Amino acid sequence: MKKMLFAALAISAFAAPAFANLQLAQKNNCTACHAVDKKVVGPAYKDVAKKYAGDKAAEAKLVAKVKAGGAGVWGAVPMPPNAQVSDADVKTLVKWVLSLK
Template identity: 55%
Template sequence: MKRFLIFSMLLTGLISTSAFANADLAKSKNCMGCHAIDKKLVGPGFKEVAEKYKGQKDAEAKLVQKIIKGGGGVWGSIPMPPNAVTEKEAQELVKWVLSQK
């Protein structure tokens, strides 16, 4: 019965698997080598990124390009290198990062 209830909730969208899928994507693309969810490693924690860009209309597009092309100067002297991701993967990662609270 419990499995049926969980399965039903997944089907109706009450439970999202995207949070898990995007964390897995972040791990598979080595984002976690420099970032953590809630603390600074080499780069800022994802929660800090979400807070900084909260409410900015162009945040998603800006961050997608930073993931793809790299960037620097926003979080300190260590630049973020370009990453081997597709635009779709970068969009998924950005949506996930911005959803962190």
């Protein structure tokens, strides 16, 4: 019984931050165009993580792109600027996206 409780607590400790970040993405309307594991209008978050894996400047590039918008990297459909999203939320979301496998 103790082992099962410990396992459940361990799983929830890892799942809670991911769920919170997905909720943050939903709150800021990111999920209108993106999903974790499939292309919607924009690329899947996991594809973004894969593309920028190993790029030490990726976080700064993506924070700027989320705030200012961009086009051409993932196709013809532009990403609109998201200046209304707080800097703290953008940084949290970008770190989360880059952490996905």
